Amino acid sequence: MQRSRFRKRAKWVGSVGCAVIVTAWIATYGRISEYAHVENGTSTYIGITGGAIWCFGMPSHPGEQGGWYFGEVQDHTRTFWRPRLIPASRLDGPVIPLWIPFLILAIPTAFLWYRDRRPPRGSCQSCGYNLTGNVSGVCPECGTKT
Ligand SMILES: [Zn+2]
Structure with missing residues (x-):
């Protein structure tokens, strides 16, 4: 029964994870949520915009402080459906659409729900x-x- 308890827990963790991804997707529609890490004149950003998680590095602005930022976007308001690089000079890094982690989580979760049906x-x-x-x-x- 230890196994079935684990399955039951995994099922709910997976479901909550899927809900978090969908919420992040909706909450960042037309908005941006990002974290900046500033070190040795280079800023590394990781954030969510346009239905995707992205990451890139660029030279820091003078006096840039890093930390969390949440606000409106002017430059990238589109939705990213395909994994790709941000097509802008200096902004080079991976873009991972949220549907990819969503599917990675949703498929085994759906399988667990199916297994645990009556x-x-x-x-x-x-x-x-x-x-x-x-x-x-x-x-x-x-x-x-x-
Ligand atoms: Zn029985």
Whole structure:
């Protein structure tokens, strides 16, 4: 039963993860959420805009402080559907559309939900044990009355 408990937990973690990705997608529509790390005159940015996670590095602005930034976007308001590089000089880094991590999470989560659906007729409705030929009316695996 340890295994099924893990599956149950993984199922909910996966579902919450999918919801977080969809929420991030909606929340950053036409907006930008990014984190800047400034070190040795170089700023490394990681953020979400246009339905994608992206990352790039560029020389820091004078006096730039780094940290979280959340606001409106002027320059990249489009939605990124394909993984690609940001097509701008100096802004070079990977763009990962959110549907990629969403699918990576959603597919095994959907599979877990499918696996955990109600057991078929002739099986224990509590634990899924096959009760074919059972005459006692009690599941030998978990003790549930059938
Ligand atoms: Zn049972």
